[in-house]
Amino acid sequence: MKEWYSEIINTYMPEVELTLNQKSEKVVHRFVGLFDGLAQRTSGLFVLTDENIYIRGKPKTGAWTPVWELAKGTHLVVIPLNAIYEIIQNKNVFVLRIKLDHLGGKYIGKRDKVKLEVYQGKEGKEKESKEDCFKRADELRAYLDSKKSI
Numbered sequence: 001m002k003e004w005y006s007e008i009i010n011t012y013m014p015e016v017e018l019t020l021n022q023k024s025e026k027v028v029h030r031f032v033g034l035f036d037g038l039a040q041r042t043s044g045l046f047v048l049t050d051e052n053i054y055i056r057g058k059p060k061t062g063a064w065t066p067v068w069e070l071a072k073g074t075h076l077v078v079i080p081l082n083a084i085y086e087i088i089q090n091k092n093v094f095v096l097r098i099k100l101d102h103l104g105g106k107y108i109g110k111r112d113k114v115k116l117e118v119y120q121g122k123e124g125k126e127k128e129s130k131e132d133c134f135k136r137a138d139e140l141r142a143y144l145d146s147k148k149s150i
Contacts, residue, residue, distance in 0.1 A: 004121030004128060005032040012045040012056040015076060025049035029140055032121075034060065037114025038077065046116065048143065053079045078102075079114070081147035092118040092137040099149070 003009065009030065020027065029048040035041070035055045044057010055077040079098060086097035094116040100107035118137050121128030 003030075004123055005119070006123060008032050008045055008057070013047070015056055016045065016047050016054045019054065019076060019078075020047075020049065023051075025051050028143060031118050031136065031140070033119045034117040035077065035114065036117075037112065040077070042077070048081075048140070051081060053081065055079070081144070082149045084144060084148040085111075087141065087144055087148060089137070089141050092120070092133055094118075094137075094141070094144070096144070 009032070013030075027047055027049055029046075031046050032044065033046055034043050035046070035057070041060040042055060042057040043060045044055065047054040056075075079096075080102050083098045083100070083102055084096050085099060088095040088097075095113055096116065097111065097113045100110045100112055118133065118140065120130065120133040
């Protein structure tokens with residue numbers, strides 16, 4: 001399978017690998033996309049392991065982006081796969097409804113939703129077809145369905 005967005009992957013993967021080496025998790029999927037949730041909007045690398053989703057990238061700015069969202073966008077976000085209880089997919093965009101128990105404290109028993117968008121692959125002048133992008137998204141959906149909690 002072709003590796004898209006090598007520059008973004010090379011930038012953020014070492015930071016994710018540091019965490020993975022401490023936990024000895026196996027990487028199942030890697031892709032570049034947009035994350036919107038948990039009070040931040042980040043464009044960057046997603047790494048799915050057998051236990052977690054790791055998200056690391058740079059904050060996406062907009063006309064109405066508050067300063068605290070930009071500050072949070074520089075951190076590694078970890079979402080346990082067993083925290084996902086519902087998945088809504090529209091082509092290459094996913095809305096994951098998650099339990100926030102893994103954050104502890106005042107978040108125990110709370111629920112939220114996050115949005116993931118799988119970017120269509122590009123590398124130089126080469127571009128992935130839409131069909132291949134949707135196929136990757138469907139593979140991702142099948143994997144997330146196998147890991148979600150009931």
